[in-house]
Amino acid sequence: MAEARVYITLKEGILDPQGKTVLRALKSLGYDEVEDLRVGKYMELKLKGDDKAALESRLGEMSEKLLANPIIEDYRMEVEV
């Protein structure tokens, strides 16, 4: 059994209305040091198998096919066998 994490973030240049709103909220709470904030998605998966390279390849496929939309999002992943 392997554990995997997928981080999905908006591509650079794509406006993030949600991130902007959270940023404004932080600033209104006095956290003036916050320069920028973007909201993404985090997923935890349990995967059958212990071949790390094979699992990474499959997870990359899943990410491109369904978990992320490559037009607006990037992803990165971690697989722990």
Added chain:
Amino acid sequence: MRFGVVVFPGANCDHDCHYVLDTVLGQDVGYVWHGTTSVSGYDCLVLPGGFAYGDYLRTGAIARFSPVMKAVEKFADDGGYVLGICNGFQILCEAGLLPGAMMRNTGLKFICKFVDIRVETTSTPWTSAAAKGEVLSIPIAHNEGNYQVDTMTLEDMKRHGQVVFRYCSPDGALRSESNPNGATEAIAGVCNREGNVLGMMPHPERASEAELGSSDGLVVWRSLLAHCGATV
């Protein structure tokens, strides 16, 4: 003409589309269940608005893999007419049948109101009965209508007349305040290069009878019917 209204779990405008096609326009129309793998016998498929599969993950992301969608893709590739309205538009983008992707509205609010949209081209089967620059009053109802597309793709779309509708002021001018959701270049509707697939965020089926405040949406249906030589 025979129309099929695709029913996804969570669709909520399927009956409205069926009613307009059947009762208002007198067309032959049936429902197409999302689990079916055949769409033979139809001339036009309508992907209606709603919240297919709860809009989980991203709007349209799960619906795009429902069994019927393989058949819809084949149908579109073979030149069949496909209209995606609101959630249907989002599904067509996720399926890659239309370019671009949807983001949350810039104001982060679900917006349900009449908007004005400008007809950008009359060279599509969906707008052939409209006038170029004509302003249509049609309601929107969405949380994710902020259409995004990269610059290169957009330039290519413009060259091929794929930008079909833009949000505008009542006088037809493009102003920032007339763009309700932050969509790139105020885009409200796009088609594929061949023109047989149209996606639009506004709901023409909600503006197909004067009693409901506007019948401007009729031009979309009527254009297609005229294009296909069907009688109304």
